[in-house]
Amino acid sequence: MRSLLAPRRDRPIREGLPHITVPLPSRNERCQFTLRPVTHSVGNFLDMLKDEDRGIDRAAVLNRDGVRIAASCSIETLMEDDFW
Numbered sequence: 001m002r003s004l005l006a007p008r009r010d011r012p013i014r015e016g017l018p019h020i021t022v023p024l025p026s027r028n029e030r031c032q033f034t035l036r037p038v039t040h041s042v043g044n045f046l047d048m049l050k051d052e053d054r055g056i057d058r059a060a061v062l063n064r065d066g067v068r069i070a071a072s073c074s075i076e077t078l079m080e081d082d083f084w
Helices: 042-052
Strands: 017-024 029-034
């Protein structure tokens, strides 16, 4: 399992929107995603990630305890705690 996301302190908020920078494994570069906390879900974020790097066939967001976060979870809820 490869950890791609940074703890909360490394997720800047610009113009009220969280910006998450993720290393793309296939392209060996970093990509920044802007998320809308109320309208986007974890599933939307994972779809954006897969669209950006077609080499990703599976991705998941995990909490600090290693438990997978459901795709239906809102970004607003996700941003309340650390995730990986």
